[in-house]
Structure formats: structure tokens, C-alpha cells
Amino acid sequence: MLNLSLDSSSVLSLFWTASPWLLLSWILYTVLMAVYNLHFHPLAKFPGPKMAAASEWWLAYVEVIKQESLSKKLWELHEQYGDVVRFGPNQLHFSKPAAYNEIYNVKNRWDRDMKLYHIFADEVPTLTIPDYARAKKRRDLTTFLFSRKNIVNMQHLVQQCLDTVCGNIDKHIKEGKPVSIFKAFRCAAADVICTMCFARSMNATSEPGFNAQVVTAIHAAFPVIMVFKHFPLLQTLSRMVPPLLLSSLRPELNGLMKMRKMLTDQVKEVKAHPEILKESQQVTIYHELLKDPKNIPSDTSLRDEAVLYVTAGMDTSSDTLTLATINVLSRPDVHARLMHELVEAWPHLEDAPPRYEQLEKLPYLTAVLKESLRLSHGVVQPMTRVVPREGAYISGHFIPGGSIVGMSSIFVHWNEEIFTDARAFKPERWLDPGADLDPWLVAFSKGPRSCLGVNLGWCELYMSIAAIFRRYELKLNGIGPSDLVWRDVYLPLHIGPDLTVIAKRRTV
């Protein structure tokens, strides 16, 4: 009988003999694919850099080697090539704001493109389920948890987290230290999400100096996921590394592992003792996702859903709040007008803070928040969608089925025809009755895959600004709006200095 077993030295020698052929075949394949992509691909007629059209490697070079922001690079490309740009063999980007509504709208049931979305997890949590039908099923399960009604009822939990933030700010004041408003809002958002969704806090808001591990870890993880976007094999390999080894190789990721462990333990506890859920006063994601006994998600699925909520909700709302604080403090006229409104709504500091429903009726605070959402953008990377088989018209062009299309929110938010002096912070623009700007605020995106946590997001924004501005006199600590510098890593990752303020308790 033929002996097929090979020892390790013969496998190695076979590999060395075959490797020049493997390399040659790969080069030949790449060249042939480039020729096909440039001349015969259904998107061949669309303009854009030739290297981008030829191969996926162009985008990997821009995002991983040069560490450039894709959305900002696309801005330059549109100036050169016009309103449609081919920025990958099968990818198109659009610049006219109307195209945003043509891609992301309630009628479109377009799939997400997994080349981008696999970075957040395997196909398990809501954000990474590619097809609309399955994603809808998963989203529908949590409709109640994120409904406006539930958020309004549970707002005392948001207030509790904000009170802990204030307690920590008071400690900074006592010790004569500036407050990192950047970290404070991130800690607040992390605790709000965990308290609301899992009925358990990570106590990030109590950490000295707001130096919570979860904040450092998520900040450190985003540039890594840009590498995973282009080299998915590395992501698979990284999952095989034992947590202990990973934490010694990348100690800054400790917080992420701690959070995963906390949520894994919680999932196990809830599954082993479902009676905990019956006794709980509060609806959590576990109540919602374990509702249907015939469709119980796996432990990993539950854990990944929980991790998704923290990563989806932490940086987005805290970026908006940080941007709001720095811009309001750098414009004395805006600051004075906002304070006037807040003092009227909350005249005596010793009284309980106004409720969310009352705050959302304040026109100037609302204008400040809309302007802050506009300039913080939400997600900046083009959120890629797959055009259905029959094709679609976008920006007046017929786009063949199977093409991947997307549009970064910066192309709407920085559009000068909609927002005059678009890069400037001008809350007044939202108060102009003739302007009708609301349809162009796309920070939460649009359509069936838009933000699931939108009600919680708004609630946090209103209550945080009211609590921090009404309770403290704040001054910028040597920083200003020009220090709000970001790199596009799907979200806008802050790469400027720490953003600190000097705080003093208000007495009246």
C-alpha cells in the first residue's frame, strides 16, 4: 500500500521546492486579476485611481501602511474625479448628499458587506449580520429595550452614572487637578450602557483620573481592527492566542479582555439561573434575547452582542459630548446662551435635575447637540452595502448588482450647500425656521440598519450636558477645537492631545 505519511522535514522541503511556484502563481493571478479589474470588470467605466481599481492592495496600503483616513482620502479623490469614485475593484463611493438617502433609506434592504463588518465579530451580533432579514429578527428582539418608552422609564440609571461622574470631578477639584473630559464622557457612556443593557456596571466612572481600562482598551483596539479589515487571517489567528499571552503582549488591551470576561461570566450565570431574570426589576438584553426558548443564542453570540453594545455606544456618544463641551467653551456667546436656558430649566441646584423629556424641549440645548452630532459624524467610514442583483440607480448612475457602495457621513455633514461655513460650530443654524436641516443630520445613519441605540444616545447627550454644565463652571485647559483631531478607523479615533478642562462647582 502507498505510504502517504510524511515526516516534518519532508513537508518543509516540499514547501521550499513549491514556494517559488506558489509565489509565481500568486503574481500571475494578481496581474491577471488587475487586467480583468481594469478593463473587463462591470465597474471598469467608473473613474478613480488605477491602482485602486486594479487591486484591493491599494486600500490596504492607504489604511494600514500609510495609516491615512479613508474618508478624508475619498474627499481628495472626489475633488479630482467627480461625484462617483471607484476606490476598490468592486467598490464605489459617492459625494452628492442626495446619494446618502439613495443608499441608506427605509426601503432599501441591502446587505452589509462583510469585508468591513467582519472586523467586529464573526457573523453573530446585530451589527455584523450581513443580510437584512436575519438582522431584523435579531434587532426586533431588542426593540423594547431600546424603545423610547423604556429609555424614558429607565433614565434614573443614566442620572446615577452621571452623579458618579460628578463625584469623581469633585475629587479632581479637591486635588487641584484638571479633568479629562474626553475620558470622563467615555467612562460615563460605558457605565450607562452596561447599567442599562446588562444591569451591571463596570464602574469606569469611579476610576481615579477616569483612567478606566475599558476606555484605554477600546481606544487601542480600533487601529488594530483596521489591520484585521485587510488581513482577516490575522484576526482568526489572534482569536487563537490565549488571553493571558495576549495581555502580556498587548497590556493596553487588558480592559477589553476584562470586559469580555465580565460579560461571559454574566451570560453563563444568567443561563444557569434563569430565575435571576424573573427577579430583576429591570429589562436587560438577556431578557430580550432569551425570550424565545426555541431560539436561544449561543453563549458566544450573547457575549458578542453585549460587547457590540459597549463598543457601538461608548465612543459615539462620548465623541459628541466632548466635541460639544470644547466648542461651547470656546464660544462665550454660545456658552452664555446655553447656560441661560439651563439655569431657567434647573433654577435651584439642590433640586433634582430636570428629566430627559423636559430637557429635549429646550431649543438651544437641542441646537447645540445637533451641531455636535453633525461635527462628530457618528461613523466616518463609508458603511458599505451590497447593491441587490437587479442593480440600482445612485446619483443618476446605474450601478450593477453585487457592487459594494457606501458614503461617508462627512460628505453630508461638511457639505457647504446644506451647511454654510460647514466646518464651523454654529448651533444657531438649527434654529433658523426656513433651513429644514434635520433630514441632513445623518450621525445615527438612516434606514433599517441605522443606530439601534438612538434613543439611549439622545437621552445620554441631553442629560450629560445638563449635569456637567449646570453643576460646574468649566474652562478649557490650554486646548481648543483645533485639538479635536481624528483618524478614520470606522469611527473617528481621537489622535490629538488629551482633552482636559478646569472645573469649579457652581453654588447657585
Ligand code: HEM
Ligand atoms: C451619539 C451616539 C451614537 C451615534 C452617533 C451612533 C451611530 C450609529 C451608526 C451611524 C450606526 C450604523 C453603523 C453601520 O451601519 O455601520 C449605528 C449602529 C448601531 N448602534 Fe449606534 N450610535 C450611537 C449610540 C449608540 C448607543 C448608546 C448604543 C447602545 C448600546 C448603540 C448601538 C448601536 C447598535 C447595536 C448598532 C447596530 C445596529 C444594526 O446593525 O442594526 N449606538 N450607530
